[in-house]
Amino acid sequence: MKARxxxxxxxxxxVLAAALASAGIAALCTPVIAHAxxxxxxxxxxxxxxxxxxxxxxREAENVQDVPVSIxxxxxxxxxxxxxxxxxxxxxxxxxxxxxxxxxxxxGLIILRGVRWAPGSGxxxxxxxxxxxxxxPGDVLQSLFDIQQVEVLRGPxxxxxxxxxxxxxxxxxxxxxxxxxFGGYASGLLxxxxxxxxxxxxxxxxxxxxxxxxxxxxxxxxxxxxxHSLAPGAKGPRLRTENIRASLLFQPTDTLSINxxxxxxxxxxxxxxxxxxPGSPGVQARNIRANYNGPALQADDYNAVSDLGRDAxxxxxxxxxxxxxxxxGQRLSYNYGYRHAGDGGSANVDVGNVVPGFDRRSSDGPxxxxxxxxxxxxxLRLSSIRGGDRFFDYDIGYxxxxxxxxxxxxxxxxxxxxxxxxxxxxxxxxTTPVDRYAIxxxxxxxxxxxxxxxxxxxxxxxxxxxxxxxGIRHIRDRRPANINITSGSFFSLFRNPTGGFLPCTxxxxxxxxxxxxxxxxxxFPVAAGVAFSATENYNKQYSATIWNASLSxxxxxxxxxxxxxxxxxxxxxxxxxNTGLPSSLLFPNPEKATSYEVGLKTTIDGKLRINVxxxxxxxxxxxxxxxxxxxxxxxxxxxxxxxxxxxxNVDAKVRGVEAEVNFxxxxxxxxxxxxxxxxxKSQGGIVPCNDPSRPLSPANPINTCPSPKGxxxxxxxxxxxSANGSYTxxxxxxxxxxxxxxxxxxxxxxxxxxxxxxxxxxxxxxxYAIVDLFAGLTGGxxxxxxxxxxxxxxxxxxxxxxxPLNNGVFSDxxxxxxxxxxxxxxxxxxxxxxxxxxxx
Numbered sequence: 001m002k003a004r005x006x007x008x009x010x011x012x013x014x015v016l017a018a019a020l021a022s023a024g025i026a027a028l029c030t031p032v033i034a035h036a037x038x039x040x041x042x043x044x045x046x047x048x049x050x051x052x053x054x055x056x057x058x059r060e061a062e063n064v065q066d067v068p069v070s071i072x073x074x075x076x077x078x079x080x081x082x083x084x085x086x087x088x089x090x091x092x093x094x095x096x097x098x099x100x101x102x103x104x105x106x107x108g109l110i111i112l113r114g115v116r117w118a119p120g121s122g123x124x125x126x127x128x129x130x131x132x133x134x135x136x137p138g139d140v141l142q143s144l145f146d147i148q149q150v151e152v153l154r155g156p157x158x159x160x161x162x163x164x165x166x167x168x169x170x171x172x173x174x175x176x177x178x179x180x181x182f183g184g185y186a187s188g189l190l191x192x193x194x195x196x197x198x199x200x201x202x203x204x205x206x207x208x209x210x211x212x213x214x215x216x217x218x219x220x221x222x223x224x225x226x227x228h229s230l231a232p233g234a235k236g237p238r239l240r241t242e243n244i245r246a247s248l249l250f251q252p253t254d255t256l257s258i259n260x261x262x263x264x265x266x267x268x269x270x271x272x273x274x275x276x277x278p279g280s281p282g283v284q285a286r287n288i289r290a291n292y293n294g295p296a297l298q299a300d301d302y303n304a305v306s307d308l309g310r311d312a313x314x315x316x317x318x319x320x321x322x323x324x325x326x327x328x329g330q331r332l333s334y335n336y337g338y339r340h341a342g343d344g345g346s347a348n349v350d351v352g353n354v355v356p357g358f359d360r361r362s363s364d365g366p367x368x369x370x371x372x373x374x375x376x377x378x379x380l381r382l383s384s385i386r387g388g389d390r391f392f393d394y395d396i397g398y399x400x401x402x403x404x405x406x407x408x409x410x411x412x413x414x415x416x417x418x419x420x421x422x423x424x425x426x427x428x429x430x431t432t433p434v435d436r437y438a439i440x441x442x443x444x445x446x447x448x449x450x451x452x453x454x455x456x457x458x459x460x461x462x463x464x465x466x467x468x469x470x471g472i473r474h475i476r477d478r479r480p481a482n483i484n485i486t487s488g489s490f491f492s493l494f495r496n497p498t499g500g501f502l503p504c505t506x507x508x509x510x511x512x513x514x515x516x517x518x519x520x521x522x523x524f525p526v527a528a529g530v531a532f533s534a535t536e537n538y539n540k541q542y543s544a545t546i547w548n549a550s551l552s553x554x555x556x557x558x559x560x561x562x563x564x565x566x567x568x569x570x571x572x573x574x575x576x577x578n579t580g581l582p583s584s585l586l587f588p589n590p591e592k593a594t595s596y597e598v599g600l601k602t603t604i605d606g607k608l609r610i611n612v613x614x615x616x617x618x619x620x621x622x623x624x625x626x627x628x629x630x631x632x633x634x635x636x637x638x639x640x641x642x643x644x645x646x647x648x649n650v651d652a653k654v655r656g657v658e659a660e661v662n663f664x665x666x667x668x669x670x671x672x673x674x675x676x677x678x679x680x681k682s683q684g685g686i687v688p689c690n691d692p693s694r695p696l697s698p699a700n701p702i703n704t705c706p707s708p709k710g711x712x713x714x715x716x717x718x719x720x721x722s723a724n725g726s727y728t729x730x731x732x733x734x735x736x737x738x739x740x741x742x743x744x745x746x747x748x749x750x751x752x753x754x755x756x757x758x759x760x761x762x763x764x765x766x767x768y769a770i771v772d773l774f775a776g777l778t779g780g781x782x783x784x785x786x787x788x789x790x791x792x793x794x795x796x797x798x799x800x801x802x803x804p805l806n807n808g809v810f811s812d813x814x815x816x817x818x819x820x821x822x823x824x825x826x827x828x829x830x831x832x833x834x835x836x837x838x839x840x
Contacts, residue, residue: 057153060386065601068552068562070154070613076147083789083832085197087141092743094152095720096676110137111716114654114678115167118644123570127163129171131320133337133377134162139316142265145199146216148173156566156595159455159471159548162399166568166593176259177212177249178203183838191830193223203839210252217244226826227274229304239269255326265316272304273351275818283814292427293353299799299823305353311361315342331385337377352816354809357431373405395457403449412438417493419810421518427813434517439531440488450478465554472547481538481574487531491523532635536583544569558603568593572623575646580633582701588647592620611660621649628803629688631702641806650707651683671725679718684709712749719746734779741772751802768798785834795827
C-alpha cells in the first residue's frame with residue numbers, strides 16, 4: 001500500500017488557486033465584526049444607539065462597549081461573507097476559542113481560555129447556547145445556518161445563564177421571523193474534495209406586524225476530515241449533514257412576544273481515524289513480518305489503514321421557546337428547550353488494521369434497544385425593564401434541566417480460536433472470526449441529570465457613571481447512574497490432553513464437547529454472566545452556591561474600565577467507554593474555581609476600538625483529561641486505554657491576557673485583530689499516567705505519577721491570534737471585494753497526552769498559521785454575491801494531537817505501531833454564490 005494525499009478536482013483547484021493568488025496581492029481585510037442587526041421583538045428592544053454593536057451578553061440589548069465583559073461578536077452577515085459553515089471556523093474570529101465537531105477522532109471538544117471540555121467530562125465548562133437554551137455542544141455546533149448572531153463571552157457566566165461556567169460561554173441566536181416583510185435568500189459553495197454546501201430561508205408574514213413564519217435549511221456534503229483509507233476496497237470518506245428549522249414569531253401586543261422554533265438534523269457517512277507511525281514492528285518469533293498492517297505514515301499523508309471507517313449516523317430534534325410578557329412595569333420571561341437524540345453510528349474495532357481484511361464495526365450484529373435519550377430545560381425569570389433613571393435593575397429566576405439516556409453497546413472480546421488455531425494464527429489469514437470463541441459483552445449505561453437552581457442578579461447604577469452588579473446562584477445537582485456489564489455465553493477452546501484417547505464429552509472434562517472447528521480440541525461452554533458480571537450504582541448528589549460581582553466605571557463616554565470576580569462549580573460524569581477500569585476511578589470529584597478579571601474598553605473617534613483584559617482562574621480539583629492512559633482491563637483481561645470520557649482532578653491555575661483591536665478608517669476598509677494568551681499550570685498532585693517501568697496487572701491496574709507544580713497543562717497553544725479584514729472597490733453598479741483571514745497558533749507543548757507509537761517521536765507542535773482568502777463581486781445593495789475562495793491557501797499540514805493506539809483485537813500479533821492523530825484540514829478551493837431578496 002502506498003500513502004496518498006487526496007487532492008480533489010485538480011483542474012478546478014489550479015484555476016481557482018491562481019485567481020485567488022492574484023486577489024490576495026490586493027487583499028487587505030474582511031470585517032471581523034459587522035454591526036449587529038437589531039430586528040428583535042419590540043418587547044426585547046430597549047433604546048440603543050443605532051451605530052452600536054448590540055449584544056445580549058447580560059440578556060438585554062446593550063452596546064458591546066458598555067458591557068463589563070470580554071465579548072467577541074460574529075454576525076450572520078459575517079458568517080455568510082466568510083463562508084463559515086462549520087463551528088470550527090468561528091475560532092478565526094475569537095482567538096483562544098477552539099471548537100471542533102464530532103467529525104474526527106477527537107470526538108468534538110471546546111477550549112476557551114485554555115480550559116478544555118469534551119463529551120463525557122460532565123457539566124459543560126464552556127456552555128453552548130442556541131436561542132438562550134444550553135444544549136449539548138455537539139447538537140448546537142451543527143446548527144450554523146440562518147444565524148442572526150454569535151457571541152463569544154469570556155469569564156464567569158454562571159449567575160446570568162443556565163449552566164455554571166467559569167471560562168465563558170458561546171451564544172448562538174438563529175434569525176427570527178420578520179413580522180412585516182416577505183423575503184429570503186439562498187447561498188451555496190462548490191469546492192474541492194467533493195465539497196458542496198447550500199443553505200437558504202424563506203420568511204413570510206401571516207398577520208402583518210403580529211405573526212410570521214420562517215423556514216430555513218441547509219445541506220452540507222464533504223469528505224469529512226479528508227482522511228482516506230489505504231485498505232484495498234475501502235470506501236472514500238464522506239459526511240452529509242441535513243438541517244431544517246421552522247420558526248414562528250407571535251407578537252399580538254407591544255408587551256407580549258413568543259418565538260418558537262423546531263429543528264431537525266440528520267447526518268450520515270463514513271469517517272476514518274487518521275494514523276501516523278512506522279507500522280507494526282512484526283513478531284520475529286512468530287514469523288510475522290514488519291508493516292504487515294500498513295506502511296510508515298506521516299501526519300501530512302492524511303491516511304488511515306483500517307478496512308472500515310466510523311459509521312457516522314445521528315439525528316437530533318431541537319425545540320426552543322422564548323416568551324416574554326411586560327406586566328406592571330416588569331418583564332416575565334420563560335425559556336424552554338427540548339432535545340431528542342437518535343444515534344445509530346458505530347466505530348471500527350480494528351483501527352490499526354491488526355487483522356487485515358477483518359471488517360466489523362462495534363455495532364455489527366444484533367443490538368439491544370438503545371432506550372430513550374432526551375434533554376429538556378425550563379427557565380422562568382422576572383426582571384426589571386431596563387431604561388430610565390432607576391437606581392437599580394434586577395433579575396430573579398428558576399432554572400431546571402433534566403436528561404436521561406440508556407446506551408447499551410455490545411462488543412466481542414476475541415479469545416484464542418477466534419482467528420485460527422491457537423499459536424498458529426497468521427494476520428489476515430482469517431478475516432471472519434469464529435464468534436463461538438469470542439465473549440459477547442453487553443454494557444448497559446443508564447445515565448441521568450437532575451439539576452435545578454435559583455438565581456438572582458442586581459445592578460446598581462451609581463453616580464458618576466459607575467455600576468456595581470452582583471449575582472448568586474444556588475445549585476442542586478444529582479447524577480444517578482447505573483452501569484451494568486455482563487458477558488454472554490461462549491466456548492472456551494482447549495486441546496484434548498489425552499490426544500483423543502478420551503473424547504471431549506468424557507465426564508473427566510466437566511461437560512465439554514468436541515470442537516466443530518479444530519480437530520483434537522475441545523470446547524467448554526461458558527454460560528452467560530459467568531465470565532464477567534458487574535454492576536456499579538451511583539447517585540451522586542451535590543449542592544453548591546456560586547456568585548459573581550463586577551464593578552465598572554465610565555471614565556469618558558468612550559472609555560470603560562471594569563473588574564470582576566466570580567466562582568463556579570461543576571460535576572463530572574462517570575468514565576463511560578472505559579471497560580474494566582477500576583471502580584474507584586470511574587467518578588471524579590466536582591470541580592471548583594474562582595476567577596479574577598480586570599479589563600479596559602476604549603473607542604477612539606468612532607473608528608478604532610481597543611479592548612484589553614487580564615485574568616486569573618484558580619481551580620480546586622480541575623476536571624482534567626486523562627485520555628490515552630493505559631490500564632489493566634478487568635473485563636477483557638488485557639491492557640486497555642482510557643477514552644476521552646476519563647477525567648481526573650488536578651489543582652491548577654490559569655493566567656492570561658486578551659486583546660481585541662478593530663479599525664475602520666474608511667467605509668471601504670475594515671481591519672480586525674484578536675490576541676489571546678492563557679497558560680494553565682498544575683499546582684501539584686497525583687494523576688494517572690503511563691509508566692512502562694511498572695507493568696500493569698490486576699494488582700496494579702493503573703499507574704500514577706506526580707503532576708509537578710508549574711507543569712503546563714494546556715492541550716492547545718497558549719498563544720493564539722487571529723487577523724482579518726476586507727477591502728471593497730466600487731466598480732460602477734457593482735462592488736468588488738477582497739477579504740482575508742489569518743488564524744495563528746503558537747507552539748503547543750502538549751500535542752500528545754501520553755507516550756507515542758513505538759519508534760515515533762512526537763514533539764510539541766511548532767507555531768503555524770492558516771490563511772483564508774476570498775474575492776468576488778457583489779451588487780444590488782448586497783442582494784447578490786459571486787466569488788471564489790481558498791481556505792488554508794498555503795496548504796499547511798500540521799499535526800494537532802496524538803494518542804497511542806493499542807492492539808485491541810489480537811495481542812499476539814504485536815503492537816500496531818501507529819498513533820491516532822488529528823491534523824489541520826487541507827486546502828479547499830471553490831466558488832460561492834448568494835442571492836437574497838426582501839427581508840432576507
